[in-house]
Amino acid sequence: MDERMRVVLAGADVDAVVDLGCDLADAGRQEDALVCFERAVELGGDWVWGNVGNTLLELDRPLEAAEAYRRAAAAGETDAWVHLGHLLESLGDLDGAAGAFAAAGESGLPEGFVELAHLRHDRGDLPGADAALTRAGEDPQAFALRACWEWEATLDPQLEPRLRAGAAVSGAARAALAALLLLTRRAGQAQQQLELGAKLGQRECWLPLGNLLAESDIDAAEAAYTAGIAAGDAYCHHNLALLLLERGNRQRAEFHLAAGAAAGDDLARRALRDLPRD
Structure with missing residues (x-):
């Protein structure tokens, strides 16, 4: 790979440089990957700023990553706005995060409005959250999130069809569906839904699955919580x-x-x- 790096960086093929950078990143060589991505930008690949941002984030250089995401967004990479929003949220800049998510939505990415709705909901701005979901239009994630919030507010069993529909695209909707099934005394079905969600990579399912398993199988519950932590659910640490x-x-x-x-x-x-x- 070192020889490949020497040859590719001496050339001017943007795609080849980016491919090499991705391979280096996959190999854990983030510093070398950054060299490649920055070289691709120098060669005119402004869209590669997103890769630069991702790599800087891996190198624990968040402020530089934020600037790279801004440059990627300026180059037309609308998903960079979402990455920027999550980064700013993690840094505590909630107003900046809201602006980035809104920019993503306004650039034609409904996910931006969904993330903005999440942010506003977490801050207690329920009307603002609802308005953001409305702007997301017919996006399936928005549909699922609205059903989740209605379930949280009402615990209405009649929401089951909507939660079932949303479960295909939302771990939160599947977890809410499992809660509904538990409430209506269908524990076996609830466990099946949570296990399916876990297999599909829906991290929101690990915590309630662990809670359900803890009633009968402590070892399985521990495994579920551990898997949830690995999937990025920090709340599993407590349980x-x-x-x-x-x-x-x-x-x-x-x-x-x-x-x-x-x-x-x-x-x-x-x-x-x-x-x-x-």
Whole structure:
């Protein structure tokens, strides 16, 4: 690969440089990947700014990544607005994130309005969240999210058809469907839905699956929480920690509470604070 890098970087084929950068990134060589992507930009591939942003983020250089995403968006890569929005949200710049998501939507990407709806909903701006979903039009994610929020507000079993329809595109909708099935005493069907969602990569399904399994199979519950953490659901740290405490494994429990607290989970933070000290 080093020889390939020497040859490709000496040329002027943008696609070849980008392909090499992607291969280097897949191999964990992020610094070398960045060299390739920046070279592709120099050769006129402004659309490659998105790759530059992704790589800078992998290298823990978020402010530079944000600028790279802005340049990618200016070059017409509308999904860069979504990446920028998520990055700014993680940095605590919620107004900037809202602006980026709105820009994505206005550029023709309904996902931007869906993410804007999520952000406004999390901030307690329910009318604003509803308005953002309306702007997403007939987007399936917007349809699923609206059904989820109605379920959270009403626990109305008549939402089952809408949640079933939304489950195909939304882990949140599938998790809500499972909650509805549990409420209407169909635990077996609920578990089947959560297991299916987990297999499909819907990370929202791991936490409720672990909770359901914890009633009968502690080992399976632990595996579910662990898989949820690997999938990016930081809230699984708290529930896994509680299970570990029941098993007497305080050291691992404290580790997971600290990890959950660091990720912003208030339940994990309070549990860590209230953990009895020796």
